[in-house]
Amino acid sequence: MIKLSNLYKNFDDLEVLRGVNLDIKPSEKVVIIGPSGSGKSTMLRCMNLLEKPTHGEIIFKGQIINQEHVDINKVRENMGMVFQQFNLFSNLNVLENLTLAPIMRNHLNQEEADSKAIELLNRIGLVDKIDNFPNQLSGGQQQRIAIARALMMDPDLLLFDEPTSALDPEMVGEVLDLMTELAEAGMTMAVVTHEMGFAREVANRIIFIDEGIIVEDSYDPKNFFDNPQQERTKQFLSKIL
Amino acid sequence: MIINSQGIVNFITDNFIVDDYWKYLANGFLVTIQVTIFAFIIGFGLGIFLAMIRVAHKDLAPSWKTPSGILINILNKIANAYITIIRGTPTTVQLLIMFNVVLINLHNLKLVAILTFGLNSAAYMAEIFRSGIQAVNPGEKEAARSLGLSYLQSMSRIVMPQAFRNCLPSFGNEVITLFKETSISGFIGLVDLTRGAGILISKTFKAAPPYFASALIYLIVVLILEQIFHALERRVSHD
Numbered sequence: 242m243i244k245l246s247n248l249y250k251n252f253d254d255l256e257v258l259r260g261v262n263l264d265i266k267p268s269e270k271v272v273i274i275g276p277s278g279s280g281k282s283t284m285l286r287c288m289n290l291l292e293k294p295t296h297g298e299i300i301f302k303g304q305i306i307n308q309e310h311v312d313i314n315k316v317r318e319n320m321g322m323v324f325q326q327f328n329l330f331s332n333l334n335v336l337e338n339l340t341l342a343p344i345m346r347n348h349l350n351q352e353e354a355d356s357k358a359i360e361l362l363n364r365i366g367l368v369d370k371i372d373n374f375p376n377q378l379s380g381g382q383q384q385r386i387a388i389a390r391a392l393m394m395d396p397d398l399l400l401f402d403e404p405t406s407a408l409d410p411e412m413v414g415e416v417l418d419l420m421t422e423l424a425e426a427g428m429t430m431a432v433v434t435h436e437m438g439f440a441r442e443v444a445n446r447i448i449f450i451d452e453g454i455i456v457e458d459s460y461d462p463k464n465f466f467d468n469p470q471q472e473r474t475k476q477f478l479s480k481i482l
Numbered sequence: 483m484i485i486n487s488q489g490i491v492n493f494i495t496d497n498f499i500v501d502d503y504w505k506y507l508a509n510g511f512l513v514t515i516q517v518t519i520f521a522f523i524i525g526f527g528l529g530i531f532l533a534m535i536r537v538a539h540k541d542l543a544p545s546w547k548t549p550s551g552i553l554i555n556i557l558n559k560i561a562n563a564y565i566t567i568i569r570g571t572p573t574t575v576q577l578l579i580m581f582n583v584v585l586i587n588l589h590n591l592k593l594v595a596i597l598t599f600g601l602n603s604a605a606y607m608a609e610i611f612r613s614g615i616q617a618v619n620p621g622e623k624e625a626a627r628s629l630g631l632s633y634l635q636s637m638s639r640i641v642m643p644q645a646f647r648n649c650l651p652s653f654g655n656e657v658i659t660l661f662k663e664t665s666i667s668g669f670i671g672l673v674d675l676t677r678g679a680g681i682l683i684s685k686t687f688k689a690a691p692p693y694f695a696s697a698l699i700y701l702i703v704v705l706i707l708e709q710i711f712h713a714l715e716r717r718v719s720h721d
């Protein structure tokens with residue numbers, strides 16, 4: 242689905258990613274963990290080119306996307322992103338938040354977009370908020386709307402950057418439940434999170450990243466936590482568990 | 483001084499009614515309004531354009547290698563220089579330079595004033611729009627881009643509508659400033675409200691009534707503008 246090949250990213254003198262190799266297959270649910278500042282967000286943001294890699298290749302559905310003459314907007318239509326701070330459009334109501342992109346990008350006409358939005362809102366139980374503006378919603382509601390907004394484009398891959406870190410504890414569950422539902426429906430997901438329960442139960446693969454390189458890459462989440470292979474992974478897990 | 487109704491009537495008659503004196507103020511006022519409105523249109527359009535250039539330059543960090551990158555880089559340098567020069571020199575001097583040098587062959591005084599005040603206001607409006615744009619949560623712009631919207635689509639649908647809301651108060655101030663600043667039009671011989679008052683004084687030889695009358699007219703228009711902008715602010719806030 243997406244492949245990072247020898248990926249480097251510098252911010253001026255700061256080397257943030259230092260040769261990342263990662264191949265995510267369709268329907269994989271990859272959880273990415275690592276210390277703060279290790280480059281998790283940067284890696285995720287390179288995947289949809291919100292950050293431009295300094296060096297290396299990103300191959301999405303067989304196409305190298307970080308090269309000239311690639312229509313990055315077209316690529317991003319197939320790759321949704323969910324942000325820590327939700328980033329709903331504060332000048333638009335819930336319905337407009339959902340329908341803006343599919344209409345602007347000519348995926349759907351107004352009627353199709355409206356009915357698809359209503360269907361999604363029904364599914365996440367927020368159809369009564371359809372006319373509300375983002376600042377009238379709780380954090381958990383906003384994040385679920387943000388996920389629905391990404392789903393409106395029928396993406397092949399969803400990127401989550403700490404989707405529950407800005408939420409009050411009592412709202413974490415509702416967002417994780419929705420993400421679990423998506424995972425079970427077969428969505429390909431790359432999730433940066435500190436929710437180790439989600440990692441253990443939902444992910445099929447866990448990646449530990451430190452100082453801009455992938456230190457450990459495990460296809461056995463339960464074993465990863467009980468029996469980490471690398472010394473640095475052990476140290477990190479001992480701090481957070 | 484005895485103030486009674488007969489006295490007031492006589493006062494108004496002597497200073498404003500006789501020989502249609504009031505027409506100096508009325509015609510001047512029309513000129514002031516025309517100059518303000520057309521200068522506003524120029525300032526608004528050019529101001530947004532300049533602000534967009536500066537913001538696009540910052541957002542896109544264009545390289546000097548591609549044609550569009552070169553274009554944005556050059557436009558940004560011009561926009562910066564323009565804004566610096568306009569904001570760093572007195573409007574009166576700009577008006578005199580336009581009249582005596584740049585537009586020496588343009589004999590329409592009103593047009594000279596409109597162009598000067600429009601080009602002047604554009605620099606200030608550009609800075610207002612720019613700070614309004616930069617006050618928009620950058621995460622929302624990223625969210626729009628992450629959904630596939632182009633830079634221009636995310637600017638026009640997400641960033642600009644919020645930027646307008648952000649800068650409405652300073653924008654109202656700028657319109658009021660522009661309106662009052664047109665009172666220097668007399669420097670190039672254009673008979674606006676202020677100059678009209680001056681001419682009236684040369685007829686009646688009394689300074690106070692025409693000047694106070696013109697001041698009152700300016701004040702009333704400013705109060706109206708303030709009400710309009712307050713109403714606009716109320717309309718666009720949906721909290």
Ligand SMILES: Nc1ncnc2c1ncn2[C@@H]1O[C@H](COP(=O)(O)OP(=O)(O)O)[C@@H](O)[C@H]1O
Nearest residue numbers: 252255257275276277278279280281282283284
């Ligand atoms: N736009 C940026 N400019 C400069 N430095 C940045 C930028 N974004 C991130 N960094 C730096 O890159 C490093 C990795 O950041 P990030 O990818 O956000 O880490 P993580 O998400 O793992 O906490 C940090 O040191 C951060 O300060």
Ligand SMILES: [Mg+2]
Nearest residue numbers: 281282283403
């Ligand atoms: Mg991060």
